[in-house]
Amino acid sequence: MTEPVSIEIQNVSKKYKTAQENSLTDVSLNIGTSDIFGLLGPNGAGKTTLISILCGIIPPSSGTVNFYYQNQFISEQERKSHIGFVPQEYAFYQELTPRQNLDYFGAMYNLGREELEARREDLLEILGLARFADKKVGSFSGGMKRRVNLAIGIIHKPDILFLDEPTVGVDVQSRNAIIRYLQEINKAGTTIIYTSHHMSEAEEFCKHIALIDHGRVIAKGDLTDLRKTHHAPNLQSLFIKLTGEEYRD
Numbered sequence: 365m366t367e368p369v370s371i372e373i374q375n376v377s378k379k380y381k382t383a384q385e386n387s388l389t390d391v392s393l394n395i396g397t398s399d400i401f402g403l404l405g406p407n408g409a410g411k412t413t414l415i416s417i418l419c420g421i422i423p424p425s426s427g428t429v430n431f432y433y434q435n436q437f438i439s440e441q442e443r444k445s446h447i448g449f450v451p452q453e454y455a456f457y458q459e460l461t462p463r464q465n466l467d468y469f470g471a472m473y474n475l476g477r478e479e480l481e482a483r484r485e486d487l488l489e490i491l492g493l494a495r496f497a498d499k500k501v502g503s504f505s506g507g508m509k510r511r512v513n514l515a516i517g518i519i520h521k522p523d524i525l526f527l528d529e530p531t532v533g534v535d536v537q538s539r540n541a542i543i544r545y546l547q548e549i550n551k552a553g554t555t556i557i558y559t560s561h562h563m564s565e566a567e568e569f570c571k572h573i574a575l576i577d578h579g580r581v582i583a584k585g586d587l588t589d590l591r592k593t594h595h596a597p598n599l600q601s602l603f604i605k606l607t608g609e610e611y612r613d
């Protein structure tokens with residue numbers, strides 16, 4: 365291996381107990397340190413299943429996932445402190461305020477009082493939530509809720525951040541704020557793995573991608589190289605070329 369790898373996914377397959385078929389089949393990927401890696405694919409392709417396995421929420425049926433930090437293998441028990449996860453669903457308490465939510469989730473990561481307060485106030489400011497910090501999240505717009513979801517996922521400054529459609533249903537302003545902030549923390553070293561159905565956003569944001577269809581990786585690598593190889597002017601065109609035009613629902 366020529367470059368330090370932060371996540372090594374080898375021959376991962378997943379069949380849910382109640383399912384007839386595999387949701388993932390023989391997925392192998394290397395995600396490098398400080399990458400922004402896009403897991404892209406049509407509805408039901410297996411993106412959330414893969415992210416859930418990588419975060420340790422569900423086990424694979426077969427195959428292995430190894431994490432390395434500064435070239436050192438990290439055990440499954442140690443992973444939790446390195447990983448941040450921003451799920452598709454809102455993962456906060458609607459009846460609490462952003463401050464209360466961040467205090468609650470920060471405490472779960474065992475952040476000390478002072479560290480937590482400083483981090484909480486930074487995130488509220490950076491993500492444009494300071495003015496609403498003591499209002500119940502349940503009354504917020506979609507964009508504000510997405511930004512609260514993001515703040516909770518990164519309260520403990522993870523080295524590796526998983527985001528499952530972090531900008532779904534938000535306006536241009538919130539989308540810009542979220543993507544800009546993710547780019548900043550990536551520059552500072554955070555490895556980012558994200559899914560999205562927003563092709564122009566993914567094209568601007570990702571360095572590498574894996575295209576998943578019917579649970580299998582059908583293309584992976586540097587986005588510019590993949591476009592050249594498949595004679596695709598943009599990511600949307602590459603996506604349609606490789607996954608076809610028929611509906612998936």
Ligand SMILES: Nc1ncnc2c1ncn2[C@@H]1O[C@H](COP(=O)(O)OP(=O)(O)OP(=O)(O)O)[C@@H](O)[C@H]1O
Binds near residue numbers: 382387406407409411
């Ligand atoms: N808990 C579960 N039990 C059984 N089957 C499941 C479960 N979760 C997902 N699946 C199935 O696994 C396949 C992959 O689903 P998954 O949610 O990973 O896809 P996805 O690419 O994230 O889709 P979307 O873009 O719609 O979010 C689908 O066929 C789905 O129906």
